[in-house]
Amino acid sequence: MKKQGIVTLAAMMALSMGLSGCGGDGNNTKNATGNAAAKTDNAQAESTTGAGGSGKAEKLVFWTFVDAHQKFMESMADSWNQSHPDKQIELEGTTIPYDDMHTKLLIALQSGVGAPDLVDIEQSKFPNFMKGTPQLVSLNDILEPELGNIVKSRVEIYSKDSTYYGIDYHVGATVMYYNKELLDQAGLNADDIKTWADFETAGKTMLEKTGKPMITFEGNGNWSWWPAISQQGSDQVDKDGNVTVDTPVNVQTMQFFQKLVKEGVAAVAPGAGHDTEEYFGYMDSESAASVFMPFWFMGRFTDHMPDLKGKMIIRPMPAWTEGGNRSAGMGGTATSITNQAKNPELLKEFLSYAKLSKEGNIQIWKQLGFDPIRTDVWNDPAMKESNKYTDYFGTDIFDTLLSVKDEIAPVNIREISPKVFDAIRNEAIPMIFIDMADPAVALKKVQDSLK
Numbered sequence: 001m002k003k004q005g006i007v008t009l010a011a012m013m014a015l016s017m018g019l020s021g022c023g024g025d026g027n028n029t030k031n032a033t034g035n036a037a038a039k040t041d042n043a044q045a046e047s048t049t050g051a052g053g054s055g056k057a058e059k060l061v062f063w064t065f066v067d068a069h070q071k072f073m074e075s076m077a078d079s080w081n082q083s084h085p086d087k088q089i090e091l092e093g094t095t096i097p098y099d100d101m102h103t104k105l106l107i108a109l110q111s112g113v114g115a116p117d118l119v120d121i122e123q124s125k126f127p128n129f130m131k132g133t134p135q136l137v138s139l140n141d142i143l144e145p146e147l148g149n150i151v152k153s154r155v156e157i158y159s160k161d162s163t164y165y166g167i168d169y170h171v172g173a174t175v176m177y178y179n180k181e182l183l184d185q186a187g188l189n190a191d192d193i194k195t196w197a198d199f200e201t202a203g204k205t206m207l208e209k210t211g212k213p214m215i216t217f218e219g220n221g222n223w224s225w226w227p228a229i230s231q232q233g234s235d236q237v238d239k240d241g242n243v244t245v246d247t248p249v250n251v252q253t254m255q256f257f258q259k260l261v262k263e264g265v266a267a268v269a270p271g272a273g274h275d276t277e278e279y280f281g282y283m284d285s286e287s288a289a290s291v292f293m294p295f296w297f298m299g300r301f302t303d304h305m306p307d308l309k310g311k312m313i314i315r316p317m318p319a320w321t322e323g324g325n326r327s328a329g330m331g332g333t334a335t336s337i338t339n340q341a342k343n344p345e346l347l348k349e350f351l352s353y354a355k356l357s358k359e360g361n362i363q364i365w366k367q368l369g370f371d372p373i374r375t376d377v378w379n380d381p382a383m384k385e386s387n388k389y390t391d392y393f394g395t396d397i398f399d400t401l402l403s404v405k406d407e408i409a410p411v412n413i414r415e416i417s418p419k420v421f422d423a424i425r426n427e428a429i430p431m432i433f434i435d436m437a438d439p440a441v442a443l444k445k446v447q448d449s450l451k
Helices: 009-018 035-040 067-083 098-111 123-129 140-146 180-185 196-210 226-230 248-263 277-284 295-304 344-355 358-368 388-393 397-404 417-433 439-450
Strands: 058-064 089-095 118-122 174-179 215-217 266-268 290-294 312-315 333-337
Touching: 058 067, 058 098, 058 344, 067 089, 067 344, 067 358, 098 118, 098 123, 118 123, 123 333, 123 417, 140 344, 174 180, 174 295, 174 397, 180 196, 196 248, 215 248, 215 277, 226 248, 226 290, 248 266, 248 417, 248 439, 277 295, 290 295, 295 388, 312 388, 312 397, 333 344, 344 358, 388 397, 417 439
Parallel strands: 058 089, 058 118, 215 266, 215 290
Antiparallel strands: 118 333, 174 290, 174 312
């Protein structure tokens, strides 16, 4: 977890001067990516029929820490303006560095002034905004009618006392990324690997036939640990916020993974993480046969490992027991409405349009390459249309997701979670995978330090 810097209120006010504007005019025809045209139309938007027939577009301020999220929301604002000529909006978005944005938002909400209307809040930071009375708007009226169509766990993590406060961009379903070319060389079929025991057996065959490890694990991250324990109904903290790092299932999981490393079936990722240039080069040269990571990791393959195009396939994670869960929802960012918003009802309509509607969810896939939270679009023909992801991995990506959509349990994100994440990533995982310490000892040490 990134460490929050100490940012003064004055510095926060200075940061707010960097907002970049983007709006739309319903009288002009623009496609979903016509942001440049939208900027020139802002002046005209002032004279069109705006929100509630006011005669001008309603300005909505949006903060995020991901540039791609800003571009997506701007495109959805353009699309909204085309289809809602009587409720024009002018979305003024800005991308602020991760720690700065969350700190700035916290100060604005605590002081009661300076908050945006709409804001992205990263999953691990969300507990900071749930303390006391949340300064965010309830989204129950737009979410509850859609709970049967979405992965409910992906909104439950942004809730408190049965009230929903955020809508995620994606499920973050963890999947196996297999190099089919290497599997073929070893005489292996990914579809025959049903359990982790099967995986170990296949890994020994891979090592024998090719001399290469079957999988890589992070040396200082959370992604080679959290999905695997989540599969088994475990977590790093429980629903009451108690630290549960060294529970028996967690220890046994890491003992098994460490054994794979000792056997040569697994290797520790070069650079110690799956998001490093060293690792990208290692995998791109076909040095290991698989990795499990959340769905959003597809973009790392397409953008950083070009030589694997056409060689990689996506399959469910192995289960720990027959019939067990084969996936886990990891990572996430919620879009929320602050209680300082001047027109929360219009914002809820727009947020529902952008992130709950079928078209909005299809656009999340098309523009961001994410697995949208609305599962009834996963079998839509649009999800098989050619794009850089289907060209790279094939057209059966969402067939895999459909097979595991009921096997994605919610994770517990509580006030202590950021400290737990830091301790796991920076202490426990290096001890287990780099120092080869006994996982029971390593996890107990972290557990004791967090009590």
